[in-house]
Amino acid sequence: MLKKVLSALLALSLVASLAGCSGGETGSTAGAAASTAASDAGSAAGGASGPSGEPIRIGYVSALSGDSALWGQAGLNGMKLAVEDVNAAGGVLGRPIEVVGYDGQGQPLDSVNALNKLIDESKVVAVVGTNFSSCNIAMAPVADSKKIPLVATAASSPSVTVDEQGKLHPYSFRIGFTDPFQGRVLGSYVYEKLGFKKAAIITDIGDNYSTGITQYLTKEFTAKGGTIVAKEEARSGDNDFRAQLSKIKSANPDVLFIPWIYKDVALITKQARELGITCQFVGADGWDSQDLPKLAGTAIDNSYYCSRPGFNTREAIEYGERYKKVYNIVPEAECLFGYDGVMWLVQVMKEKNSADPEAIRDGLENTKDFKGYLGTMSVDPATHDPTRDAAIFQIKDGAIKYIENYSVN
Amino acid sequence: MSGYLQGIIILVGINLIAVLGVSILTGFTKLFSFGNAGFMSIGAYTCAILTTRYNVPFIVAIIAGAAFAGLVGYGLGSLTLGLQGDYFLITTLGFGECVRVLFEYITPVTGGAKGFSGIPHYTNIWIVLISVILAFIFAWTLTHSKYGRNLTAIREQEVAAQAVGVDTAKNKLMAFVVSAVYAGWAGALYANSLTFLEPKIFNLAKSSELTITTVIGGLGSLTGSFLGTCVVTLLPEIFRSLSSYRMLLYGIAVVVIIIVRPSGLYGYKEFSITRIGKWFKKLGKKAGDAKRRGDVAE
Amino acid sequence: MFLQQLVNGISVGGIYALIATGYALIYSLLGFSNWAHGEVAMFGAYMALTLVTRTNSPFLGALVFGILGAGLLSIFNEKVAYKRIRDHGSPTMFLMIAAMGISTTYQNGAMLAFGPKFQMFPSMFETSTIQLGSISIGILDVISLLTTIVALVVLDLLINKSKMGLGIRTVASNSYTASLMGINIDRYFALVFLLAGMLAGSAGVLLGLKYSVYPTMGNVSLKAFIASVLGGLGSVRGAIVGALIIGILETMVSGYLSSGLRDLVTFGLLIVILLVKPSGLMGVTIEDKA
Numbered sequence: 001m002l003k004k005v006l007s008a009l010l011a012l013s014l015v016a017s018l019a020g021c022s023g024g025e026t027g028s029t030a031g032a033a034a035s036t037a038a039s040d041a042g043s044a045a046g047g048a049s050g051p052s053g054e055p056i057r058i059g060y061v062s063a064l065s066g067d068s069a070l071w072g073q074a075g076l077n078g079m080k081l082a083v084e085d086v087n088a089a090g091g092v093l094g095r096p097i098e099v100v101g102y103d104g105q106g107q108p109l110d111s112v113n114a115l116n117k118l119i120d121e122s123k124v125v126a127v128v129g130t131n132f133s134s135c136n137i138a139m140a141p142v143a144d145s146k147k148i149p150l151v152a153t154a155a156s157s158p159s160v161t162v163d164e165q166g167k168l169h170p171y172s173f174r175i176g177f178t179d180p181f182q183g184r185v186l187g188s189y190v191y192e193k194l195g196f197k198k199a200a201i202i203t204d205i206g207d208n209y210s211t212g213i214t215q216y217l218t219k220e221f222t223a224k225g226g227t228i229v230a231k232e233e234a235r236s237g238d239n240d241f242r243a244q245l246s247k248i249k250s251a252n253p254d255v256l257f258i259p260w261i262y263k264d265v266a267l268i269t270k271q272a273r274e275l276g277i278t279c280q281f282v283g284a285d286g287w288d289s290q291d292l293p294k295l296a297g298t299a300i301d302n303s304y305y306c307s308r309p310g311f312n313t314r315e316a317i318e319y320g321e322r323y324k325k326v327y328n329i330v331p332e333a334e335c336l337f338g339y340d341g342v343m344w345l346v347q348v349m350k351e352k353n354s355a356d357p358e359a360i361r362d363g364l365e366n367t368k369d370f371k372g373y374l375g376t377m378s379v380d381p382a383t384h385d386p387t388r389d390a391a392i393f394q395i396k397d398g399a400i401k402y403i404e405n406y407s408v409n
Numbered sequence: 410m411s412g413y414l415q416g417i418i419i420l421v422g423i424n425l426i427a428v429l430g431v432s433i434l435t436g437f438t439k440l441f442s443f444g445n446a447g448f449m450s451i452g453a454y455t456c457a458i459l460t461t462r463y464n465v466p467f468i469v470a471i472i473a474g475a476a477f478a479g480l481v482g483y484g485l486g487s488l489t490l491g492l493q494g495d496y497f498l499i500t501t502l503g504f505g506e507c508v509r510v511l512f513e514y515i516t517p518v519t520g521g522a523k524g525f526s527g528i529p530h531y532t533n534i535w536i537v538l539i540s541v542i543l544a545f546i547f548a549w550t551l552t553h554s555k556y557g558r559n560l561t562a563i564r565e566q567e568v569a570a571q572a573v574g575v576d577t578a579k580n581k582l583m584a585f586v587v588s589a590v591y592a593g594w595a596g597a598l599y600a601n602s603l604t605f606l607e608p609k610i611f612n613l614a615k616s617s618e619l620t621i622t623t624v625i626g627g628l629g630s631l632t633g634s635f636l637g638t639c640v641v642t643l644l645p646e647i648f649r650s651l652s653s654y655r656m657l658l659y660g661i662a663v664v665v666i667i668i669v670r671p672s673g674l675y676g677y678k679e680f681s682i683t684r685i686g687k688w689f690k691k692l693g694k695k696a697g698d699a700k701r702r703g704d705v706a707e
Numbered sequence: 708m709f710l711q712q713l714v715n716g717i718s719v720g721g722i723y724a725l726i727a728t729g730y731a732l733i734y735s736l737l738g739f740s741n742w743a744h745g746e747v748a749m750f751g752a753y754m755a756l757t758l759v760t761r762t763n764s765p766f767l768g769a770l771v772f773g774i775l776g777a778g779l780l781s782i783f784n785e786k787v788a789y790k791r792i793r794d795h796g797s798p799t800m801f802l803m804i805a806a807m808g809i810s811t812t813y814q815n816g817a818m819l820a821f822g823p824k825f826q827m828f829p830s831m832f833e834t835s836t837i838q839l840g841s842i843s844i845g846i847l848d849v850i851s852l853l854t855t856i857v858a859l860v861v862l863d864l865l866i867n868k869s870k871m872g873l874g875i876r877t878v879a880s881n882s883y884t885a886s887l888m889g890i891n892i893d894r895y896f897a898l899v900f901l902l903a904g905m906l907a908g909s910a911g912v913l914l915g916l917k918y919s920v921y922p923t924m925g926n927v928s929l930k931a932f933i934a935s936v937l938g939g940l941g942s943v944r945g946a947i948v949g950a951l952i953i954g955i956l957e958t959m960v961s962g963y964l965s966s967g968l969r970d971l972v973t974f975g976l977l978i979v980i981l982l983v984k985p986s987g988l989m990g991v992t993i994e995d996k997a
Contacts, residue, residue, distance in 0.1 A: 121411065492982075657812060
């Protein structure tokens, strides 16, 4: 019986390796789970008026397995919708485009391997991903040495595009905000607009996103004249934050900054309210999920956070509806990144009239007013950071309410 | 050779060095450690800091990283090697987690959770291959020397070994220090290969991966460790395009291998050409053999 | 604030205790640490959650469903993997490696089956708090502490007072002799896995209720495992004491020292205690079996 199990397993692994090979050779969208939409698009592209010839391949690296696969898969889904649209409109330079997605598990080493595989075996012209700063910091030197543009999605550390010595990674770009930008927006908005002077912060000490925002937020808030009365640390997965929150409660702040991912935010806000903390809660784009109001319930009512315009423009709302119809799941913000990532690359290729990685890089660097679902953005050639407006949201009665756009210099 | 392929070979090499360390400890003394990722972390950060901030030559930095890991291993081992089985295991586990938490905490030195980036890319395929060969030769010499026989004696019958005058404490400590040095060595190569470090790379999952690899390869077999490393490192690589099914299959594979081949791929023997013929003959009465070997080990 | 932190600590430690006793039970019989235990708890939580969201079942029904589901999964693990490995006569450490493989399998299986999303139970109780002076105690904490106490008392009675418990203790003290005496030891192994699984299931449901349900929620069992080592491997009462110590220690370190150093202090103390008392707080010194 067990021998059979083993042989079945071996057979499976064989199939898997074959799938891997074909992914490399023919460039069909890799992975059983990932093949549906793009291959549909591919067959549709076979029509007489459609694009023809060798497809232009765009790579994607993210966590497609593991506990952050939710966002990784959403990004890939978004890219596949973009591919569908582009190919239906005649492709790029008369050729169809295609997405090849590989799992990087959200681990730096895994992501580097996935990137190498995309570049060496799938011959991609550009790569989109990831939403982890740690992965992109590790991938950036590889992209530089292989001269393939790498467009990070939500990776927010400054080191993604500019290294510690202040040297630019010429082939690294990003779509989302940086930690310093978000930290400044939050610190400034809370002090200037909301008028709070006494703040507490709880930070995920094991996460570079949370520690990054904490650092810049503290700097901005205290520079404006505010004081930080309590600074607590915890880790994602701790589940119980009451020890830290009890300390925060005794410091009696006006506002509590919670720059965490939404799952922990739900737990932190609930436990804070249970302990009798009544102050204002404020968060960053890690809050940006339709699930947060559902998970946190009344505990999070009236809280503010800053993020991208997200599903609040008319176009993005329509896109969200379409996404829901195609995949039958709630759209996550990452699917906007995936879509915009492909569209940005396509616009650049059309402008430059070339699918050469070198030309794409130049085009990305000099992007002016690219309009995507995430809003309009331009690229600063010195840092490769996008300039775009941040949007402020408030959670009201279980719904996310757009308040205003807010920007700092 | 493509960069992807080179990357995989480098990865297998680095993992192999760390696994050889665990193999010397676990395979030859039956002490299980779940803290070797902590030693890797120490070696990695030492080497990264030396090469990045002080421009120390790579070879010197590798030696320093391995030596520092060994030193910490000596300290920890002197304290904890008197503990029995699971209690020893949990102290090593605690140690590994301590290193991770500490490195997240001392931000000025390690960069904390934001990570340590900008490490020069010194590790290439040749340095890894040379390292692997050196590591293998040293491990082979060690386990086939008087020390190695002492260790095997400790594994099979600690009390009896003691009775015939083997200094069990000293031998166990030596095995533990060697395993720490190997982990530190692997960590140093890792740092200058990935060019980026963050404390959570070397977490409990990494430690258990090293031990799983050793067991799958077969306890007490260095060539088995080599095979085990190839399997464990390449399995997820083969499954990469299966995305969400990837780690599921990996988990199932581990369980199935443990059930089907209880002594690992090469338990208590080394790979050799002459043995292959015998192995085929033995295939028939395999089950009975495994049973007996298991009883002896117990 | 001290009292508040003490309340927080007991509430955290209570859940650790439910999981830690499962480790202790299995260790006392089989001499290995079942690292897939946390995933059994996770499975129990998902079972209960599925029942609640599908049928609007009340809390008690969900709890029982989750407990049974987890208990059955635990027996399944024993029959499919552990028993075979034991029959091969492999060293007990192999059981642990297999358990790690099972743990990876279930975590990723759950991601495929239930999705990686974090889910919460619909609010079944008022999330109100009882105010005792300056201390606030959540209703949920009271309920989960009561459930924990009931489960642990029932377990204690089962093991120490019932005929079945006598059998378990006999097998635990020497399974080989027990088998010679004509005791069907496999049955007792299965029974212990069922008990441990049910405890894990109840812990899983409570964890899910208090926090949230997600595929890697079983990772919390690492702390429970440490608690069971601290209390002395194989000692059920030791596991409970160890769990409370860890829970209170964690909150006190976070509250008075630094939350960033919490795990460092927990693990550091664990190493120190083991050095001073090598078999844990309440462990019986086992003779060298190697």
